[in-house]
Amino acid sequence: MRWHLIWIRAWWGTWQGIDSTGVKGGFTFKKNGDVVLIKEGKPVNLGEKAGKASWTTDAKKTPMQLNLILSLEGKEARSLPMIYNLLDSQRIMIRQGQGEERPTAFVTTDDHSQIILNKQ
Numbered sequence: 001m002r003w004h005l006i007w008i009r010a011w012w013g014t015w016q017g018i019d020s021t022g023v024k025g026g027f028t029f030k031k032n033g034d035v036v037l038i039k040e041g042k043p044v045n046l047g048e049k050a051g052k053a054s055w056t057t058d059a060k061k062t063p064m065q066l067n068l069i070l071s072l073e074g075k076e077a078r079s080l081p082m083i084y085n086l087l088d089s090q091r092i093m094i095r096q097g098q099g100e101e102r103p104t105a106f107v108t109t110d111d112h113s114q115i116i117l118n119k120q
Helices: 002-011
Strands: 013-018 024-029 035-039 050-058 064-072 078-088 091-096 114-119
Touching: 024 114, 035 050
Parallel strands: none
Antiparallel strands: 013 024, 013 114, 024 035, 050 064, 064 078, 078 091, 091 114
């Protein structure tokens, strides 16, 4: 249990990087489980009727899993399934799935679904 709490604390804060298309993006993971999506250095506006975006991780899976859950007012919550690899204490590699499918591995070629984020 203690290991899990230390791992979760490592996520808290802002992580940013540049994808293979040159777009700067990232996330701010909050202690309360909320997440702010960032594109070009600015928070992404989920719309006037947005609910919230939250996050969960599962470090016991291989590869480790990250889920972003978008809860928009009046709509069913949508999950963005991802995988991640903590490269070191300041860098994390994330790959997003297509639609509701979670990727099963990282790729070695340029791929807009994969990004390395640096802790800010």
